[in-house]
Amino acid sequence: MKSLYRFLKSIRLAVVLILLITVLSLLSTLVPQGRDDAFYQSNYPVATYRLVTLLRFERFFSSALFLIPAALFTVNLGVCAVDRFLRRARSSAAKRYGPDLVHIGLLVLIAAGLVTALARQEKDFTMAAGEQVKLTKNYSITLESFEFLKYENGSPKAWISTVNVLHDGKEEGSPFAIKVNHPLRLRGVSVYQTSWANEGTLSLKDKAGSEVTARTGQGFEDGDSFWYFADVVEDGGVREALLQEYQGQDLVSMRKVGLAGSVGPYTVAKIESRLVTGLRAVNDPGFIALVAAVILIAAGLALTFIQKKREEKT
């Protein structure tokens, strides 16, 4: 038992594990992570493909190859932290608690990572002005407005989604502007600005009067062709639908069609577009532990530095 304890608290073990995790992590960055099996099969020689999938290198950070050394490192760190703390408490030598705080902070950080990996939930959604989305049992938001600001050179300056927060159906506080780097934080959920889109609707009629409707990202059949509705564009104040014609997998033509324009047997009856904001709702129970870990590590590093400086002076 004593030799196991000695092994687990060993700094040599820490160094070996740190270097092992370093080398394995390094190798993992050479393999694109999280693609589907067909990707690896078509891009690697058979032997490499087999090795990568056997070791689960394509999902390295959830594989045994990473998790086992990481778990052993966590145990080593924990035993070291306890052992250091007990030794310092018993000895009369100058007590440096900075590294202890860093070690405890790292343990809390690993715990936070585990909670996040197991329990974090995220949902992407789009909203147009006036729409309401339920976030949790108690909280909903309604989008008051969405603005897309640009710099003079045309590059994006800000995406601003102004929302009203409803708690149990009642408006809470004043409207909140969700921007990139300025999320809405509510109890149990945070909402982030992620994207925007011009959501279009295209209606077409054939000679018999039957109607076909497609939204951007969708399409419709026309004999051997499939027309994909890619976007709505404004050209000189005229609204047009951007359509791509596919035959099988091949893109054979691309065209812009305005109101009353024809596409095969169809005539365009309506083109509508509305600006929608892309938001992401995240519930991360590991976040509080992360904040605690960050504070502990920062305090530990600062304390180590201060104590070392003080010792140098004396």
Add this chain to the structure above:
Amino acid sequence: MIVVATIALALIALAALLQAAFLMRRENRQDPVSHWLLAAAAALLFATLVERSIRISFVAVTNTYESLVFFSAVICAVLFVLRLAMRRRGFSPFVVFGATIVCLALLMISSSPLAPKEAQPPIPALQSIWLVLHVTLAFIGESFFVVSFVAAIVFLAAKDEDRRGDMDRLMTTSIGIGYPIFTAGALIFGAIWAETAWGRWWGWDPKETWALITWLIYTAFLHTRLVKKLRGRTSAVLAIVGFAATVFTFFGVNFLLSGLHSYS
């Protein structure tokens, strides 16, 4: 202001020439001027960044060119401060020369087509105080890693025990200062920025993984100091490998790993 940065480049080149001339005289003493040239270069480089910051209405550390200019300015400032702080003990002229060459190389890369120089206002994801803290503190920490890297090379090349002892101390001190600053900048503020911008504080993308790899190598370095048999040569090798990882995190991930991934 590109002209000002070019003058700074010339000053650093002149400082390197002076240092080389003194090293060739084999007197092992510092020249009396080069650190002032480095201080002037740092001031000019910071002035370049201030001017760009006013132009884009944000702290100018949001693209490769600005990051390289900032990194070079901090290295010059660190060398100047260390030279003054270590006046009595003597700051090895080999280390100053090596670090000046690293600085010169970074600034030359910044003047190459690899780093577009146009001042662009930041896109929404970059408009964050956490990003500014992330970038600036990471580079300040890495500037001390430059000193430790050169000290490690001198350590491995030196035959004289006294010099090896001096280099060992310099290596440890510079990593001792750089490590907490790098940890705060690259990892802590980086994670806070990612959480605020995208709602995830860690994503295992190659850049993040390489920042962690760099941190792990320096963590291993600090732990080798606690094991007698690992001190000296092993520590020096880790200081060199750590700096190689630092450089790879900055350049390699952008230019090489994207290449490896580009077949997808």
